[in-house]
Amino acid sequence: xxxxxxxxxxxxxxxxxxxxxxxxVNQRGFESRxxxxxxxxxxxxxxxxxxxxxxxxxxxxxxxxxHSVAGLQKRLHDLQFEYLDEVISSLNVNLTHTNTLSIILxxxxxxxxxxxxxxxxxxRGVVYGRLLLNSDIIPPIHPLPPxx
Numbered sequence: 001x002x003x004x005x006x007x008x009x010x011x012x013x014x015x016x017x018x019x020x021x022x023x024x025v026n027q028r029g030f031e032s033r034x035x036x037x038x039x040x041x042x043x044x045x046x047x048x049x050x051x052x053x054x055x056x057x058x059x060x061x062x063x064x065x066x067h068s069v070a071g072l073q074k075r076l077h078d079l080q081f082e083y084l085d086e087v088i089s090s091l092n093v094n095l096t097h098t099n100t101l102s103i104i105l106x107x108x109x110x111x112x113x114x115x116x117x118x119x120x121x122x123x124r125g126v127v128y129g130r131l132l133l134n135s136d137i138i139p140p141i142h143p144l145p146p147x148x
Contacts, residue, residue, distance in 0.1 A: 049135045053111035059133035061104040061117045068098045069125030076120060080104065083116050088138065099127065107138050 013021070021033060030036040049055045067073055080087045086108035093101045104120070106113050113133060121129030 046133065046135050049110065049133075051110065054109045055135070056108060056137055057110050057113060057133045057135055058105070058107045058137050059113055059131060061102075061106060061120055062128075062130045062132065063102040063104070063120060063126055064095065064099055064128040065102065065123070065126045066098050067094075067100045067125075072123060072125035075123055076102065079116065079119055079123075083112075086112055086116060 021036065024030075025033055025036045028036070030039070049057065063076070065072055065076070080090060083106075086106050088105040088107055090102060090104040095101050106116060110133065114131065117129070117131035120126065121131075
């Protein structure tokens with residue numbers, strides 16, 4: 001795999017912002033300012049793409065829910081089945097006697113992924129929920145035949 005061509009740019013920053021950048025570079029362990037700025041730009045581009053309705057993205061819906069709430073586990077399972085084309089996989093881990101962590105891997109158009117996450121996160125009994133999207137996508141998975 002060949003390296004991507006790199007372009008050099010110049011930016012001007014207020015001294016206080018530069019000091020903050022240098023502090024973050026050191027504390028987080030970036031090799032250089034350039035690496036840190038690339039990381040920040042990638043994050044902003046990813047967030048921008050996540051707001052674009054038809055951009056295909058990959059992500060996770062991260063939920064912590066009270067599994068003692070009647071019908072909640074079935075509702076979350078039914079939603080995953082309802083969005084079978086977008087839901088790739090899920091992992092559930094029992095955290096306490098009542099709370100479960102669920103991580104649901106999804107891929108599809110950004111607006112559809114927001115719709116799925118909103119339905120899950122707003123379900124009664126969900127303690128915490130968050131959608132995390134990434135502009136990279138999973139290699140194509142063979143689709144189910146139409147008759148199934």
